[in-house]
Amino acid sequence: MSFAAVRRTLIFLHRWIALILTPVFLVIIVTGAVLSFRPIVNSGQGPQPGTTVDVAALTQIIGTIERTGKPGAISVVEGGRVLQVLSQDPAVAGRWDVASGAHTPAPSGGIDIFRTAEGLHKTLLLGLGIVVEIASFLMLGIMVAGPFLAWLRFRNSLMGWHTAIGWLLLPLTLTSPVTAVMLSLHIGTGSRPELPRAKRPVSITQALAIAGPDLDLSRLAGARRFRGGTVMLQIAPDATGRNGGGFVVTDTGVTPLVGGPGLVKQIHEGTWGGAWSGTLNFGISMVLLGLTVTGVYSWVRRRARNRVRPVAAGGDILVAHASQTGTAARLAGAVFEGLIAGGEKATLAPLGALKPADIARFPLVLLVASTTGEGEVPDGARALLKRMKASDLKGIRFAMLALGDRSYANFCGGGQRMREALLAAGGVEALPLREADGDPSGAFLAWVDAVRGDLALNCTIAGLPAVSPPLALTVADRQRLDVPDTDNTRETWKIFLQSAEDLAFRPGDLVRIAAGAGERPRSYSVGSSSRVDPRRIALTVRLHEWTAEDGARHLGRVSGFLLREAEQGVTVEARLDPHPGFNPPADPSWPIMMIAAGSGIAPFPGFIAERRASGRAGPAWLIFGNRHRDGDFLWRDMFETALADGTLTRMDTAFSRDSDDGARVQDRLRQHAAEVFEWLVETKAIVYICGRRAMAEAVLENLAQVLVTEGGLKPEAARAEIGQWVAEGRVRVDTFN
């Protein structure tokens, strides 16, 4: 077994054993804390070494007590002025004043807190001593495994403190379970002498008389009757700290109890140093309590985060979508609602969130799939596409609407690949493939008609799903983001678009802008939030320019228009589309990692602004890469301010063309693999990746690499895991070319 596999097993055991035994641990720890007060309370109660008590008075009062009833145990407290009597017999239980003989009965019905705590601590008050013993073994195991689970590295978070305290105080906290385990194995418990037998039972008064010649009763600390008719006398040490201990008295004489409690027992009970060691034990109990509570709490939190929100289950029809920028998802949603309104049983799900086996459960699948990149399936569906090839979907029927654009070389390539995979796995087409070119409205309505007619399904669609209306946005302000007079930067601007009315948008949404009527629009990520200003949209626009074969310079159609023609005050026509797949988490306290290269930084200023405005931003880590620190550090002031005010927890940069750096974002992931692993696996951060497709792919590969080096996964398993995270939305990718 590799070290990583051992570590994974330890993590698993640490968490699950701790969790299952938490109730038992809590009882043991809390009662242990209560019991650690016993040596504190007891210290200074009996005769102190060197002090003496009035033996005659003591003998007299004990005689009175024994004539009145049946004492179980008698302790000499308050320096010999008072006797504390434990007994079932209410006539004698309570406190007796040695001088006056006055009796203060024990409150009836009162419970002896130490006795109860001890009962719970040893047997859970249910005679379950074996459970407690097993629990101490497991507690020891959990604590020893602890340091292997997370290296000592301080972070100011709940788990950071759990780890640091667990590590640093380990030698101390280990004493409790170690001594408990030793006690249950009878190691160091002290010798148990064979007790002498009495021929005739003796009372405590008689025992005092018998022991008088042999023992210094002026240091009597307590007396107790045993079943066989013997009496045990406890004598406090003398001024030299010696000659104390227990003595068994029978009608024939006195026998010292040799051995006494062993060191292990004293350490476990905190009695080796009186009040001092009791306090130390109490401290240990509190640390153990803290570790248990924080451990369980973080587990609960992790579970809550991990819970995959299932899509409405049930029904015979699966409506699935593979969507990069949300269009296919919106259309699939409309079909789903139409089916439900028509009384059909249907389930709606993003394709990437499903396994082939999930799909196989449905006799009919309606699929809307778009194309991205150069004829590829959307990011979320890529892992599934691979898996589908080796799966068995015999018997399922499917109907697909593919979205695309003929101005791309590979028209509807993504949908076609998906269709081929479904056919190869044994699926059968229920309707011929329908392809949408550009605006999908017409093809969508025709497809829904076929679903209704040829498949005889009730699907009530009132109209087309809301397509975003055209908006008139005015260029309110623009600033260059790169520094033009440094070498070799790429011309990039921030542009603020102003709306005359309030709009609802979130960072990561898409603004589609065309340079002229009927031209293909280009999408830009929204870098601001309507929660901060509902009329102002921030964009990051890089100028696309290239030299043609004839040497002529060309500008990108839309970026050229925005940066060369749409000066301040110019109004542009745009559409604003939600892009829920790339919005920051609704809960701003959720940890996020933002990984961007070049103008892929576009959505993240909006992420920061929205989280800052919420007032409860959680951890956020930005990894940004570009060419030159001096010229290309886009939005530098904004992010440095965020780092200073805490909205950003951590920022790493990579400048590929700086001679003192030369790294890319993916290199940073490998360099900080341990922290990345922690953010991915422990903190469960949502990872947002924005940039060119090749960059996103390199980042995904390096994330998988981190799971290999830090988590011990095999490369294939690590890639599958990342693929699953992409499908579940824990890793989100927004790419452009």
Ligand SMILES: Cc1cc2nc3c(=O)[nH]c(=O)nc-3n(C[C@H](O)[C@H](O)[C@H](O)COP(=O)(O)O)c2cc1C
């Ligand atoms: C970066 C990018 C690449 C695209 N590549 C293709 C392509 O290769 N072939 C194609 O037919 N359509 C392509 N399209 C068009 C989309 O498939 C089309 O706009 C679709 O409606 C988007 O749907 P979605 O929002 O669900 O992802 C591309 C669009 C974008 C933004």
